[in-house]
Amino acid sequence: MGIRSVHNPGSYLGLPTIWGRSKVYALAYVKDNIAKKILGWNNSHLSQAGKEIMIKSVAMAVPAYTMSVFKFPTTLCNKINYALADFWWGSASSPGIHWKNWGSLSLPKSEGGMGFCGLADFNLAFLAKQGWRILSTSNALWVSVLKSRYVPHCSFLEATRGTSPSSAWASILAGRAIMSQSSIWQIGSGQNVDFWRDNWIQRYPSFNLLSHMPTVAPIVSVN
Structure with missing residues (x-):
């Protein structure tokens, strides 16, 4: 060889x-x-x-093939x-x-x-599709490998770049930002949806609540 x-x-x-x-x-x-x-x-x-x-x-x-990875x-x-x-x-x-x-x-x-x-938009569209595949085919082997390496304790939507991410992982996160802007949750039980931050309201300009999450004032006890 x-x-x-x-x-x-x-x-x-x-x-x-x-x-x-x-x-x-x-x-x-x-x-x-x-x-x-x-x-x-x-x-x-x-x-x-x-x-x-x-x-x-x-x-x-x-x-096209290379842009779907990097x-x-x-x-x-x-x-x-x-x-x-x-x-x-x-x-x-x-x-x-x-x-x-x-x-x-x-x-x-x-x-x-x-x-x-435009090549830049074309590239981000491919990477956003990869992000969607991670969400929709969570049981695939390649998705399991990525999750065990980069998101062992949270969901893909909450994952961060980390200290020394690979070029492929950093690229997928760039596509995730595009995917998140145009996707909304389909409400089922609602257990996985963040009521205040996630996109879940259909036929609404921003897909989520415009108001901020209320803050609860601390309870002060007086002796």
Whole structure:
């Protein structure tokens, strides 16, 4: 079998085995893979309709698996967005003029955009889905391993980062924040719901109570 070089330790399940100090460097292979595809597309002289299909169907599929595990640095997301914008506005011989920024192109077509995905939002959506899987499939083996390591004495919704969290755990917590904003409890027995803090009121702007939990004044006994 042999031993891999220290400078190229390989990957496991499609992810790098060694991260180092820079997540941008560790995840740069995603940007490189997209750049290689764009280079081939530019040589094909695609129409705008063809470019739209390639961006939505192929380019967005390249980082999907990695984004479901790790939160990408904003710097890397911006670099990938810029590369896709160059492909959209340019041609094989010229990068072209960016008549609109990627944020505008990411809007739905009904709002004047093209419906492209912003990588940062795309990433958080995947991580929020992982948080939902932890809540809905609590008996899965991978969920049990995470809970025993990071949340042995509380629920996933109450878990903290801890002192030295892994990149995967810190990323899942970033997705949990997004998930918590748009999810509400379905009231059953009510035993697991925090009446004052949790989202449980349907058809209400904030999904929870706007008033604060009342404080009980201490009882002072007078002799």
